[in-house]
Amino acid sequence: DVKVTQSSRYLVKRTGEKVFLECVQDMDHENMFWYRQDPGLGLRLIYFSYDVKMKEKGDIPEGYSVSREKKERFSLILESASTNQTSMYLCASSRGLAGDPPQYFGPGTRLTVT
Amino acid sequence: GQNIDQPTEMTATEGAIVQINCTYQTSGFNGLFWYQQHAGEAPTFLSYNVLDGLEEKGRFSSFLSRSKGYSYLLLKELQMKDSASYLCAVLANQAGTALIFGKGTTLSVSS
Numbered sequence: 001d002v003k004v005t006q007s008s009r010y011l012v013k014r015t016g017e018k019v020f021l022e023c024v025q026d027m028d029h030e031n032m033f034w035y036r037q038d039p040g041l042g043l044r045l046i047y048f049s050y051d052v053k054m055k056e057k058g059d060i061p062e063g064y065s066v067s068r069e070k071k072e073r074f075s076l077i078l079e080s081a082s083t084n085q086t087s088m089y090l091c092a093s094s095r096g097l098a099g100d101p102p103q104y105f106g107p108g109t110r111l112t113v114t
Numbered sequence: 115g116q117n118i119d120q121p122t123e124m125t126a127t128e129g130a131i132v133q134i135n136c137t138y139q140t141s142g143f144n145g146l147f148w149y150q151q152h153a154g155e156a157p158t159f160l161s162y163n164v165l166d167g168l169e170e171k172g173r174f175s176s177f178l179s180r181s182k183g184y185s186y187l188l189l190k191e192l193q194m195k196d197s198a199s200y201l202c203a204v205l206a207n208q209a210g211t212a213l214i215f216g217k218g219t220t221l222s223v224s225s
Contacts, residue, residue: 031211042217043157043201050211090156094210102147103213105156 003027004106006091012112019078021109023091031094032074033103034058034066036087043090049074081113116140118216120202125222126192134187134219136202144208148176148187149201151218157201161187189221197223 007022025032033048035058045058047066055066063085067075074093078085088110092103118138126132138146145164149157163169163178163185175188189196199218206212 031209033211033213040217043215045213048211050209056211094213102159102162103210104159108154108156110154 004091004093004104006089006106006109008109009107010110010112012114013078013081014114015082017078017081017113019081019111019113021076021078021089021091021111023074023076023093023106024072025074025093025104025106026072027093027095027104028071029093029095029104030071031103032068033092033094034064034074034076035090035092036060037090037108038087046076081111083113085111086113087111116204116206116214118202118204118214120200120216120219122217123220123222125224128192128194128223128225130192131188131190132192132221134189134200134202134221136185136187136216138183138185138202138204138214138216140204140206140214142206142208142212143180144205144210146176146178146185147203147205147213148174148185149203151199151201153198160200192223194223194225197221 004025034046035043049055049068065077091106094103120136148160151157161176168177173190201218202216
């Protein structure tokens with residue numbers, strides 16, 4: 001079974017702090033993704049990566065950056081956390097092949113910025 | 115633009131059958147997915163359709179009509195544990211990197 005893990009289930013940070021969310025997958029997947037999920041807005045893509053050191057902006061990249069130094073690990077960074085970044089953050093991974101596309105999700109990190 | 119529509123909420127009773135519809139307009143199409151998400155948890159993969167027709171998997175079935183930009187998820191013999199949000203998502207590119215999600219349908223199953 002594919003396993004995607006995230007570093008924390010719950011996180012509370014103060015406004016202005018630098019926040020790191022880490023995601024690790026164990027299936028040698030090429031693609032990794034960071035989403036945020038908010039009530040009424042659904043899942044929105046922040047950034048994705050299709051290879052080590054490669055990254056692409058998603059729909060809402062402002063206020064975030066990412067790092068992928070190893071294939072299995074994809075980090076989301078909030079340079080200076082703000083209250084409007086309070087959300088559920090979900091990491092996902094998938095193979096880079098059209099024939100096996102399902103994205104597998106990690107358990108999520110519920111971030112509260114006070 | 116990219117647009118996926120599904121009803122916001124549905125209710126049903128145990129043992130019944132419910133159909134959750136999804137219509138989509140996307141720049142490309144490489145398959146449609148349904149995910150189930152229980153409150154506070156991550157989405158889990160339910161089904162994948164890339165060709166027209168019905169795919170059956172136990173109590174769950176998913177249908178696709180590419181010409182109509184339409185899919186539905188059919189849940190039979192509903193159980194209380196089926197209370198969850200159901201997300202429709204379209205893969206818009208072959209690389210697997212453009213998965214566009216609908217806002218989800220919250221299904222409440224009562225006894």
